[in-house]
Amino acid sequence: MPSRPTGMTVGAPRFTRITSTLLAVLAGLLAAGCSAAGNSASSSSAVGVPRAAARPATSGGHSAASGGAALTGLASAQSIIYTASLTVRAGQLTRAAAEASQLARAAGGYVSAENTALNRAHPDQSTVRLQLKIPVASYQRVLGALSGLGTRQAESQHAQDVTQTVADVTSRVASAQAAIAQLRKLLARAGSVSSLLDVQNQINTEEAGLEALQAQQRALAHETAYGTVSLLLVAKPAAGVKHHGQSGGFLRGLAAGWHGLVRVVAALLTAAGAALPFAVILAAAGYLGWRGRRWLLRHRSAAGGTGPASPGSAAAE
Numbered sequence: 001m002p003s004r005p006t007g008m009t010v011g012a013p014r015f016t017r018i019t020s021t022l023l024a025v026l027a028g029l030l031a032a033g034c035s036a037a038g039n040s041a042s043s044s045s046a047v048g049v050p051r052a053a054a055r056p057a058t059s060g061g062h063s064a065a066s067g068g069a070a071l072t073g074l075a076s077a078q079s080i081i082y083t084a085s086l087t088v089r090a091g092q093l094t095r096a097a098a099e100a101s102q103l104a105r106a107a108g109g110y111v112s113a114e115n116t117a118l119n120r121a122h123p124d125q126s127t128v129r130l131q132l133k134i135p136v137a138s139y140q141r142v143l144g145a146l147s148g149l150g151t152r153q154a155e156s157q158h159a160q161d162v163t164q165t166v167a168d169v170t171s172r173v174a175s176a177q178a179a180i181a182q183l184r185k186l187l188a189r190a191g192s193v194s195s196l197l198d199v200q201n202q203i204n205t206e207e208a209g210l211e212a213l214q215a216q217q218r219a220l221a222h223e224t225a226y227g228t229v230s231l232l233l234v235a236k237p238a239a240g241v242k243h244h245g246q247s248g249g250f251l252r253g254l255a256a257g258w259h260g261l262v263r264v265v266a267a268l269l270t271a272a273g274a275a276l277p278f279a280v281i282l283a284a285a286g287y288l289g290w291r292g293r294r295w296l297l298r299h300r301s302a303a304g305g306t307g308p309a310s311p312g313s314a315a316a317e
Helices: 003-076 093-106 136-147 163-189 193-225 239-246 249-305 311-316
Strands: 080-090 110-117 127-135 151-161 226-235
Touching: 080 093, 080 136, 080 193, 093 110, 093 127, 093 136, 093 226, 127 136, 136 151, 136 226, 163 193, 193 226
Parallel strands: 080 226
Antiparallel strands: 080 151, 110 127, 127 226
């Protein structure tokens, strides 16, 4: 009996050491597993983060490039109406007008209006007005060529941005077309006659509005595709007038005095011719008055000689 306590005392530490050793090994294995898992997770996250970050960077680059392309597209899609007014003094108006028309047609444009005013009595006062429609791509080139038809007297240019108007009209056209398509679907499902008539009337109204919008859209497209140039061609002053204006001295004074005398004589003759009918009438009236007065005096004197004698006359006898 005394030996059992001793044996039990000796075996308990061994069991404790074995148990602690197993626990330590198990703890070490668990620690190693956790550290390996942590390292693999950290390494995977460290490797994966740049890859994940690289993708947004690439997509961001694409989005920036697409944004730049969109801005370029918007800039190129601007709708601008170009108009210009040009005055040119040319030596031969008809020839200059023909050359201007040829320049417009060669660029793909046309002459929308023409007005010619030729003054044969004063050729230097003749004018030719042209309204030219020129494609926008050739607008500036043709405008410069038109200035070379003679001596440029005046020029003005104007550009009107109608991009917002074009976009608004385009959007309204699309909305009207979509509304008409929906109404046609309703028309196909309408059951009663009254419903059919109501839907058809609404379709007619929408189509009328759509036609007006499409007409406005076509007009804007034409105005933005062609620039308008209002060209005024004026004739050069006559050479004789220019030389007369440059002459001076005694001959100039003599010519001025002669022209003044001619104007005065012409004015006097004009006044005399205008007064002659009135002078004839006044002379005839004066002559008749004078004849009437003499007749009246003779009549009075004759009447006085044949009448009864007065007392004064009797006493004198």
